[in-house]
Amino acid sequence: MEWIYIGLTIFFWGLAPVFDKTALKTVNPATGISVRMIWSAFVMILFVLFTGKTETIINFPFKNISFLFVSASVSLLGYLFYFKALSKGNASKVVPAVAVFPLVTAIIAFCIMGEPFSIQKLSAVILIVTGIILLH
Numbered sequence: 001m002e003w004i005y006i007g008l009t010i011f012f013w014g015l016a017p018v019f020d021k022t023a024l025k026t027v028n029p030a031t032g033i034s035v036r037m038i039w040s041a042f043v044m045i046l047f048v049l050f051t052g053k054t055e056t057i058i059n060f061p062f063k064n065i066s067f068l069f070v071s072a073s074v075s076l077l078g079y080l081f082y083f084k085a086l087s088k089g090n091a092s093k094v095v096p097a098v099a100v101f102p103l104v105t106a107i108i109a110f111c112i113m114g115e116p117f118s119i120q121k122l123s124a125v126i127l128i129v130t131g132i133i134l135l136h
Contacts, residue, residue, distance in 0.1 A: 020083065021091040029083035033076070093135055100132050 023032050048054060078101070085094045103125055109115040 017086065017091050017095045021086055024083060024087040029080060029087050032083055033079050036079075037076075096135050097132050100128055103128060 020032065020036075027035075048057065078098075082094075082098050085098065106121065106125055110117045110121075
């Protein structure tokens with residue numbers, strides 16, 4: 001079942017940079033991110049309200065809120081640099097290059113979070129990095 005969600009994620013995340021690059025022709029990256037985030041927040045607030053998930057937010061543990069705030073902050077920094085790169089470069093090179101971020105996640109997961117390491121995972125990371133190198 002998760003493969004349906006993975007497929008939809010790949011499709012929508014693959015489609016979004018086309019619109020981002022088009023918008024960034026006439027808008028600076030910070031403004032573009034602001035508009036994108038405001039719209040996303042509006043849609044998610046409506047989603048939470050209409051699905052009846054508001055009680056979940058009220059009872060959310062402070063520790064979890066803190067982690068999500070930190071996540072949002074570092075993600076926003078990533079978006080700022082991504083949009084700047086996208087505004088300066090070709091989408092066909094920028095998007096795959098920044099898609100190497102799972103390498104950072106994998107290293108942190110293995111080294112800090114203690115997730116299991118395997119040859120299969122190492123091979124996947126090597127293939128990702130090789131693909132990025134081949135693009136440039």
